[in-house]
Amino acid sequence: MTLQRPASLTDDFLRGLVARVPSSDGGTWKLTEVYTGELLVELPQSTPADIEQAFVTARAAQVEWAKRPLKQRLEVFKRAHTLFLDRAQTTTDLIQAESGKNRRMAIEETCDPPMVMSHYLKRAPKLLAPVKRGGPVPFLTTSTEIRQPKGVVGIIAPWNFPFATGISDSISALMAGNAIVLKPDNKTALSPLYGVQLLEEAGLPKGLFQVICGEGPDVGPTLIDNANYVMFTGSTATGRVIGERAGRNLIGCCLELGGKNPMIVLDDADLDDVVQGAIFGAFGNTGQICMHIERMYLPESRYAEFRDAFVKATEALSIGAAYDFGPDMGSLVSPDHMERVKSHVDDAVAKGATVLTGGKPRPDLGPAFFEPTILEGVTKDMLAGVTETFGPVVALHSYRTVDEAVELANDTDYGLNASVWGGDVATACQVGKRLESGNVNVNDILATAFASKGTPSGGVKQSGVGARHGDQGILKYTDVQQLAVLKKQVMGARPGQDYDEYVKGMIGGLKMMRKTGIR
Known part of the structure; x- marks a missing residue:
């Protein structure tokens, strides 16, 4: 059929987007316009070696990114919020061309990453700040909860909402100090690639957000084996495979799966x-x-x-x-x-x-x-x-x-x-x-x-594990480090003290703390 493609989707623009995808063996996949079946661009396909190198690059960039104060990291997303809204029409064109959805659904999809940014720009400073808690001995001990980034997060995004899942799921992970290696579906790789371009235009360091492409069975195992955490949206059958592999690697995963x-x-x-x-x-x-x-x-x-x-x-x-x-x-x-x-x-x-x-x-x-x-x-x-x-x-x-x-x-x-x-x-x-x-x-x-x-959004039964959004949506991308401090050596019997006497004192102290509400 004859259909006028939007003026924004020039051949040079599309080739520029996919140039970011590594492909050492030159393999490509024909990414077509769904409405007509016509070729849009040849999408590079990444080899296992390409994926491993993407993680090396991302990991090096993550070390420097995590050193930045949170306030500086969030400044990138304040600028990105404006950019994403200003470029929403171009993003919509890409989403329509690659997925075939009508324009209402495509423009609404472009709004999701700015909404996520807006929420976590307000919430992240509180959630990621160290929290000092009491230790076992009042006044003489402290325990502080510190949120550390997991490292490099692997995100596997589906074709039905490629921009919303590929970019929105990355935002909170990046804010928390992580790097990203994203695998979009081959059919819908263009809009997330554009999202990464916009993030870098807003100041995200180059190399921090990697995009690799390929069919799931070809690239998925290497991605999971190199990631520190995996976020997946897709079918229950594939989710089981990903969850099993993540479990063998002793890494966490969040799986939003199917529904009836x-x-x-x-x-x-x-x-x-x-x-x-x-x-x-x-x-x-x-x-x-x-x-x-x-x-x-x-x-x-x-x-x-x-x-x-x-x-x-x-x-x-x-x-x-x-x-x-x-x-x-x-x-x-x-x-x-x-x-x-x-x-x-x-x-x-x-x-x-x-x-x-x-x-x-x-x-x-x-x-x-x-x-x-x-x-x-x-x-x-x-x-x-x-x-x-x-x-x-x-x-x-x-x-x-x-x-x-x-x-x-x-x-x-x-x-x-x-x-x-x-x-x-x-x-x-x-x-x-x-x-x-x-x-x-x-x-x-x-x-x-x-x-x-x-509010967290996730599935129960066979519809998934974990959730996106809410406090969980950013905390899941962090590890908790406990920093415990003992100011004076009081955790044990004094030199020469009878241990029975020490035990009586310890038990009496615990009773007193419970009675007074100290502990």
Whole structure:
């Protein structure tokens, strides 16, 4: 198809971005524009030796970076905050070209790193400051908690939000004094590469933030074996492999993994609000959001009412390839992924599910487009019933009681995100607390939870280990050093003192400290 590429995406600009990626053997990967399938740039592929050298370079830069006072490190991100917002349109162009998402989702993705910067610019000085605590003997001992950077953090970013995860997950690690080696997905390497360029323009030392590229099995093991900590966002299957390797290396990892996220609609929910929320929950970013909705539970008494309104709104969505805010929904990330989504729908139909709307690829629009799809009659023997589809496909179910709805929502191996809708917010919150999910949104799908940078966001069950955001989002990138000081030698019996006498005194002292509240 013919599509005018944005003027910002010149060949020289794109080649300049990928020139940062090391590739000693000259191997490349064809990075294409998703909308059309046309070549954007040849992306260098890194060898294990290239990755090892990237860690050597990053480690040397990290030593000097960690020596800088925190205030000086944070100045870089104050400047970067302005740069990221000023260049948001160019970043949006890159995100659209490499991922195929519509412009609304792309521009919203560019806002995530500045939001993370803003939060930790305020919070980091307190969280990273030494904390003096009491020692075992009042006045004569002290114990100080000191936060030390882990060293070089390996970040493996997914293709669905390459800029938000690749850059946002790096920000707090950098603030804490670490270096970064980032592996973006080959399909979506351009926007994170641009983010690194902007950080360096803001004053981040060159060499501190390395980017390596390649297919996961080719580069992942070397990255994990050289990192001091790993942050991964992606599938549960890959997360298990990464977690096992990190465990063998005795390094920490944070894993945000898959989901089969439910949405419960209570019988007093507002119809228009629910439909609007469901449209975004199922079809935002073409259904390629870790926290998006794939299972929707409707009260039996209002099932037909909600179903019909949702189908009507879905059929009114516009789908297309455009670098403007016209289409409501864009493309899937690749033809291969489109075939995966199609296979889930085909499997469900073959086993008895009904397609209420959609259900088909749209090759007339581009090589990876798929219609927004609503299914009915999905069961647990279908792929779409238990496995994350990660596309614009949602299944509708009815329930009779709230207890049944909660039981159905929790009947999954996953627990990343959930959504509850109701007119009585207090009641909806009580329902939400019963759900086995790391994130629960009331009268929203996911934005309120994910945009609340002060609160940890992570999964339970098979949806992950650890969290991003909140205090954990920066403290996980640090090791705790305890600096303990004894001012006078009182930790033991005095010379010549009978040890029984010493023990009596010690026990009496402990009782006194507890009684007086000293310890």
